[in-house]
Amino acid sequence: MAREFAIAVDELQQDQAVRVVIDGVPVAIVKDGQGEIHAIGDTCSHGAVSLAEGFVEGDTLECWAHGSAFSLKTGIPENLPAFEPVPVFVVEIEDGNVYIDPTVTKVVK
Ligand code: FES
Structure with a gap:
């Protein structure tokens, strides 16, 4: 699958996350405090809530639930x-x- 449009850069505010759904995959697009843009799965692995409704803290996205x-x-x-x-x-x-x-994730070591 090829890359897909997610959002315009202008729609992102610093230290905020925006939920988008791309090909059925919920993704939180985040602009951190340094202005770097990230894309992270928007479903918390603990309670299946939207991480985009949480809080950007440094280089983390904190789940609002727990x-x-x-x-x-x-x-x-x-x-x-x-x-x-x-x-x-x-x-x-x-x-x-x-x-x-949304089909290509980063390889993290
Ligand atoms: S639902 Fe996210 S930490 Fe519990």
Whole structure:
């Protein structure tokens, strides 16, 4: 599958997450405090709620329900109760738009 349009860069505010659904895959698009844009699976691995409704803290997205903070770079939760990672996706920016391929996740070591 090819990359898909996710959102215009102008629609993203610093330290905020926006939920988009691409080919049925819910993704949180996040602009962090440094202005870097991330794409992370939008379903918390603990309680299946939307992470985009949570809080951007540094380079993590914190779940609003029970407070697990997921790394925007790896998808790995940094604290309980979640212990399973969520996927992170490669982001491409072109002509002021954000594109991702929801079938291609980053390889995290
Ligand atoms: S639902 Fe996200 S930490 Fe519990």
